Amino acid sequence: MTGQIAARVQLALVGAIGGALLWAVFQADEREWIGHYPAFVLFALVLSAFGALLAMAGPLGLTRALPRALGLGLAVAGLVWLTALRFGEADALFSPPIPILAALTVATLPVPFLIAAAKSSWHDYPELFLEAWSIVLRVAAAAAFTGLVWLVIYLSDEVLRIVGIDVIRRLLAHDVVPLILSGAVFGLAMAVIHDLADLVSPYVVLRMFRLFLPVVLGVMAVFLVALPFRGLDGLVSGLSPAGLLLAMVAGGIGLVSIAVDQSDADATQSPLLLRCTQGLALVLPLVAGLALYAIWIRVGDYGWTPGRIFILLVAGIGVAYGLVYAGSVLRGGPWMERIRQGNIRMALLVVALAALWLTPVLNAERISAASQLARFEAGKTPVAALDVQALRSWGKPGAAAITALEAKAAEPGQEALAQRLAGDGAPVMDRGALAAKLAAVMPLQPASATGTRDMLFAAVDDYQLQDWQRVCDSKLPDGRPGCLMVVADLLPSRPGEEAMLFLQRSPDYAEITGLYLDDRGQPVLRMAAHPDGRYIEAADAMALMRSYQDAPPPVTAAQLNQLGTDAAGLLFLP
Secondary structure, three states: OHHHHHHHHHHHHHHHHHHHHHHHHHHHHHOOOOOHHHHHHHHHHHHHHHHHHHHHHHHHOHHHHHHHHHHHHHHHHHHHHHHHOOOOOHHHHHOOOHHHHHHHHHHHOHHHHHHHHHHOOOOOHHHHHHHHHHHHHHHHHHHHHHHHHHHHHHHHHHHHHHOOOOHHHHHHOOOHHHHHHHHHHHHHHHHHHHHOOOOOOHHHHHHHHHHHHHHHHHHHHHHHHHHHHHOOHHHHOOHHHHHHHHHHHHHHHHHHHHHHOOOOOOOOOOHHHHHHHHHHHHHHHHHHHHHHHHHHHHHHHHOOOHHHHHHHHHHHHHHHHHHHHHHHHHOOOOHHHHHHHHHHHHHHHHHHHHHHHOOHHHOHHHHHHHHHHHHHHOOOOOHHHOOHHHHHOOHHHHHHHHHHHHHHHOOOOOHHHHHHHHHOOOOOOOHHHHHHHHHHHOOEEOOOOHHHHHHHHHHOOHHHHHHHHHHHHOEOOOOOEOEEEEEEOOOOOOOOOEEEEEEEEEOOEEEEEEEEEOOOOOEEEEEEEOOOOOOOOHHHHHHHHHHHHHOOOOEEOOOOOEEOOHHHOEEEOO
16 A cells, blocks of 8 residues: 555656646747747647656556657657757748647657556557557546536635635746646556556446447448438538548547457457448548648648648558458457557557657658649749648748749739739738728827837738737727836846737736847737736736826836836736
8 A cells, every 4th residue: 555655656656747848948948048949849848748757557557668769758748859950930830730649649659559568469469459548548538527627716715705715826836836736636646546447347338439430430321322322522622521430430440449458368249240340340441541632632722731741641541450450350360469460560559650740851841842842933823823821821831932933923924923922812901001000090108109109010910910909990989099118127137128918808808918120120028917927817907008098007127027017007017
């Protein structure tokens, strides 16, 4: 029992340390101690390494799991770094989030292989099957438990606030506390669930899933029978039909794997379910092939994009799974064992493709940018259909394509292309007029701070100016604009002045945001808070805005200077 308690404490500490390190990475990024790219790589390292450590510590022990988890984390971080080199901004990795999905695949699928290799052999299918599904169950249960803990915490806070005690809210106001607490609770839950493996087994859930075999097979069979009568037009209307088919294929792959289980002795013994398993294995390549066909037609009509390349790869994997399963059944004999061995090879293929997606070998953005540029130059894509916004989101390859288009737009007779590039088909905005219009309606305190205001307006994006304009156009009950800018020296360590923006976005909601320029002259937006760390309630924000519109607030000297005095003041969140 003592060893069991010690193991639980260890995993709780591991989770807490992981949460603290994530907070440290966030802080380093927020305070600009490191660049966005190094922060993103460190985030991938910490998340993948500690996630793998929590998953492997139960079956292997902390000592054996640590070097394996660290090695996996370093591999994921290295691949993320390679991917980041394609983009000019780290945020571009999330739009669309396909690189994130690829990194998660590389971070998770190898974990059962690492456990099996440490316990017996990396291709020991019974061990792989058991560990893979056990990890899924432990993670799901631990996540649910962590959510319940937070529910109890928030309910407790609300109860205590009734009697004027806000110690929980004050504690949680420190950013590091929620991350450490969540990590500790999650790690503890992972340890406890592993200790209860005999009681919390995935086998009950998996055997229940087998009951879906006839249902899924029936749906696929009806679809295939009805398709010749309805034609293939519905398949090529967009990516949605292909996505639905691939979702069905993924479900079918999972059901076949569950039915054959880890061995013939554990596989389904029901004659009906056995026949349904074989039938599903035979129709999977047909359904996956139709999805692949739909995507290929789409690519032929509109060219490559990262999303289409991704879906095509997924469809190709579905076809490969289907061929492995169908071939195993048609060959007769030990067909279930062939499916099990096929699952091992296919899992390794998926990991390899995910890793390649994160390397220059499979640069989806380069392929897509070249495809779209070639289609435009060949006259297959008219100017009106040119997706400039998509090109701008494809990192450095997209930027190179934009540069080529801009060079062409400078040629005589390419005025339509020039306008498309300037405003993505919309009339070109007069930025100066937009800033002047906003300055005319946004109250400024002190009124003499026009130089700082104009400098900040010149640095922010057009969409931000437009957003602030919409807020200012909405009037307060007394007829004044629903916005305010207060300029002061709020960051003494930085040269020049900064600003607080007060924006009343609805009759019952207002926000306060700090704004300043970094060393490169780029705008930085920060949330504001009270000096004691409390977040600003909407009612307080609206009251302060009305008050500061009448007269500029005093500036109270501090390490971070604040607007106003005492606890009612405002400062940048550090």
